Amino acid sequence: MKKYSAGRLLVYLGLLTALEIVLSRFASINTFNLKIGFGFVPIVAAAIMFGSISAAVVAGLGDFVGAVAFPVGPYFFGFTLSAAICGIIRGVCLYKKRSIIRSLIAAFACQMIIGLFLNTFWISVLYGTAFWANFYVRLPQCGALFAVEAVVSYVLQTPLIKLRGVL
Numbered sequence: 001m002k003k004y005s006a007g008r009l010l011v012y013l014g015l016l017t018a019l020e021i022v023l024s025r026f027a028s029i030n031t032f033n034l035k036i037g038f039g040f041v042p043i044v045a046a047a048i049m050f051g052s053i054s055a056a057v058v059a060g061l062g063d064f065v066g067a068v069a070f071p072v073g074p075y076f077f078g079f080t081l082s083a084a085i086c087g088i089i090r091g092v093c094l095y096k097k098r099s100i101i102r103s104l105i106a107a108f109a110c111q112m113i114i115g116l117f118l119n120t121f122w123i124s125v126l127y128g129t130a131f132w133a134n135f136y137v138r139l140p141q142c143g144a145l146f147a148v149e150a151v152v153s154y155v156l157q158t159p160l161i162k163l164r165g166v167l
Contacts, residue, residue: 004167009050012167013058016042020062025070036141040110043087044094044153047106048160049167052091059087078122085118086110090153096164098157100150107150116142 004012020042024030028037042062047055063083067075086109093106120138124131 004050009054012050013046013054016046016058017062017065020058021066021070024062025066025072030072036145038152040086040145040149041152041156043083044090044106044149044156045160047087047090047094048096048153048157049164050091051095052088054087055091056084056087060084074126076122076126078125079119082114082118082122086114089114094153094157096161098154098161100154103150103154103157106153107146111142111146111149115145 020039023037023041024035024039028035028039030037039062043055043059046058060080060083063080064075067079089109090106093102093109116135116138120131120134123129123134
């Protein structure tokens with residue numbers, strides 16, 4: 001396992017966090033109950049290259065800073081918690097391991113469990129809307145993003161594992 005100095009790791013994670021904010025806030029479609037985009041890519045990169053804690057930091061910090069600096073709606077800690085949990089899941093599944101099964105598991109857990117169930121619950125709490133009404137609206141989005149995320153994370157595994165050896 002390659003060790004990084006704290007300063008070097010901080011720079012890499014800072015760049016990935018900034019990229020996550022840009023992709024999530026400016027290169028995606030956001031409404032109060034739907035989010036379609038590629039903001040997950042820097043989190044997947046952090047998970048593959050640096051592991052669970054780093055991916056959780058990129059996801060959680062990216063969500064918090066993005067929500068405060070470029071709000072789509074009111075800030076709600078539940079979404080930051082969900083993002084950090086997905087970072088941990090991605091790290092556990094993807095860290096230095098190339099496997100389509102691991103990509104599918106990570107994408108399923110993040111999109112179909114955390115995204116569909118937990119984030120839908122947060123939306124219903126935050127806006128006082130019916131859980132099941134939001135669930136059925138969000139189901140096609142989470143299903144599509146599950147497929148996209150699984151493919152993209154699998155495709156990124158080999159180049160990012162190689163890049164990790166160079167950095």
